[in-house]
């Protein structure tokens with residue numbers, strides 16, 4: 001379908017983008033367009049103004065920052081996947097980016113777009129939850145930092161306000177204790193279910209893709225591990241409290257089964273057992 005009518009402005013800076021977002025109507029940022037444009041073509045999104053931030057190259061970077069790794073929101077999945085610093089310091093993020101969609105998607109889609117879109121089937125949000133990432137956003141009132149745990153509010157809904165631009169994602173350095181596993185029906189499909197597992201500071205964190213209206217932490221698994229359960233026993237609690245969708249890919253019940261199976265495997269990889 002053809003999108004509803006909209007105006008278009010090219011932002012020349014983050015401040016310019018914020019000014020355009022505040023200019024009235026239902027304005028939306030356009031980054032890679034790989035999630036927003038399909039929604040517009042289905043007329044599920046009908047913004048009156050698209051503010052194109054896709055040429056703000058100063059929001060494309062990956063660098064060390066006070067012991068964490070800072071990633072500009074417009075960094076494309078391809079660059080996250082292939083960055084030497086990330087591959088050494090946070091292999092989980094690079095590995096996850098390398099498995100998003102196909103090469104065309106990875107060369108256009110951005111990490112910031114993946115976060116701001118808030119799709120529970122997307123890979124990055126669950127991984128950022130497991131990493132306890134921080135998100136830096138800027139609006140007319142200045143800059144604030146949102147914990148990834150506080151970002152995902154509902155289906156395609158985040159706590160990034162309509163007038164704000166996500167500028168940076170901050171993740172910790174990681175050792176070798178990590179895993180992201182997903183089940184797809186066909187190569188390059190979206191995850192039917194995904195599981196991110198991270199071992200850090202003597203404890204394990206687990207987060208799930210496509211198991212609810214938002215990405216979720218598998219708290220039952222984390223509690224079981226903290227109480228001394230082995231990965232197989234802990235993984236049995238992976239689906240606790242989740243309400244996964246039933247769709248053409250899988251029933252909710254099968255997704256819960258997959259979550260348990262993938263969590264066991266992800267924990268074995270991350271914990272080296």
Ligand SMILES: Cc1cc2nc3c(=O)[nH]c(=O)nc-3n(C[C@H](O)[C@H](O)[C@H](O)COP(=O)(O)OP(=O)(O)OC[C@H]3O[C@@H](n4cnc5c(N)ncnc54)[C@H](O)[C@@H]3O)c2cc1C
Nearest residue numbers: 029031032033034035036101109110113114116122123166
């Ligand atoms: C064929 C296909 C296959 C795909 N497969 C996968 C997959 O396997 N796994 C996966 O995780 N994803 C997948 N994707 C999604 C892809 O990763 C998208 O690129 C990504 O989800 C959104 O990034 P974008 O830069 O294209 O964002 P856009 O589509 O431009 O924007 C998405 C939303 O985020 C908002 N936004 C964008 N940038 C910002 C910002 N800096 N600050 C605030 N708001 C912002 C926009 O206003 C919009 O609401 C796929 C997409 C396609 C088309």
